[in-house]
Amino acid sequence: MTPAELQHPLPAALEVLRRWAPTLDVEAAAGRAPIQWLNPWDEVPSPERTASYGDLDPPPKAVTVLPRDQANRFAVTQPARVDALAEWLTARIATLLPPPGSHRVRDLLTCIADLMVTWIAVDPDILLLTPADGAVHLLHRTGDRTTRFSFIRAEEPPPTSPVAVADLLSFLLPVTPTRGVRFALRPGPVDVPGLHEVDERTVYESLCRAAYLHATAIGRPGLELARLAVRLVQDVLDTALATAGPPATWHAANVPERARFTAEGTPGCVVLAGPERVCRIDIGFLSPAGPGPGTVGGGLFNDPALCDAAGCDSCCRDR
Known part of the structure; x- marks a missing residue:
C-alpha cells in the first residue's frame, strides 16, 4: 500500500x-485509474x-457511484451530495463502533464528507464499496489519481494528538482569508499579565458560544459544522483539564x-493549575461580544433554540 498525500485539513x-472513536482506524491508499474526464x-x-x-484485496462484493447533481456539478457547495455521503459513512461506520455510537462522531463524519466532496477536489468521482472483509471502503478519484479510504477496526487505540483538534478547529473558524482561530495547548507558566481566577463553566460557555456563532455565521455548510466546532472546543478544554489533573483551578486573561x-x-489565555501540573491554552482573535442571545448561567446559550441546535444539554457538557 502506498500512503496517499491528503490535502489539509482532511x-x-x-x-x-x-x-473520538478509538476502536476505529483509517487508511488512505494512493492509486491510479483512467483519467476522470476521458473515462467517466x-x-x-x-x-x-x-x-x-x-489496491484492495479482496475485491468488494458490489460497487455503486455516489450520485452527483448534473445541473450543478461544479458548484462550490453540493449539500445533497455531501448529505448522501455523510449518511452512507454514518450507517457503515456505525457497524464498526460499539453502541450506542456518538453524536460528535456523526457531526465529524458530515465534515469529512464535505471535505471529500467539495474541498480536496473539484467534482470528484466517488465509488462506494460493499466490502468482502468487514471494513468500510470508498474510492475517491480526481484526474487519474485515486485514494482508497478504508475504515477498519483498530486492534488497539491509535495514537492521536490534540494538535489535530486545534488544526480542524482553525479550519472551521476562519477569521481572515489565510488564518483561523488557534487554540494552542502548552505547559504553564501561570505568570500571564491580567490573569485572574474564573469559574470553569464560564470559560466553557463563553468559548463554546463564540465558536458556535462564528461557525454558523461563516456557514460550511450549516448547523452540523457549528455543532462540531463546539465539540472541538470542548475537546481542547477537556484535554487541558485532564492534563492539569483534578481538582484544577481555572484562570483567564482577556x-x-x-x-x-x-x-x-x-x-487570550486560559490556565488550569492542577495539584502537580499546569496547562495553558493560548487563544487568538478574541473580542468582547455585543448584545445577543445567551447569558452565562442557563445552559450554553440560555436560548432554547440555540441550545437545541447545538446539541447542548443544560450543563454544556453533552457528548
Missing part, C-alpha cells in the same frame, strides 16, 4: 475521528477493476464572559 479530521464512471466499474484502482472571534481581536 488529515486532521481523520485523526480526530481516530481520537457513468457505468460502474466491476468489483475486480475497482479493486485494481484502489477571555470576555461574552466572547466572539474577529480579525481585530487580541490573544
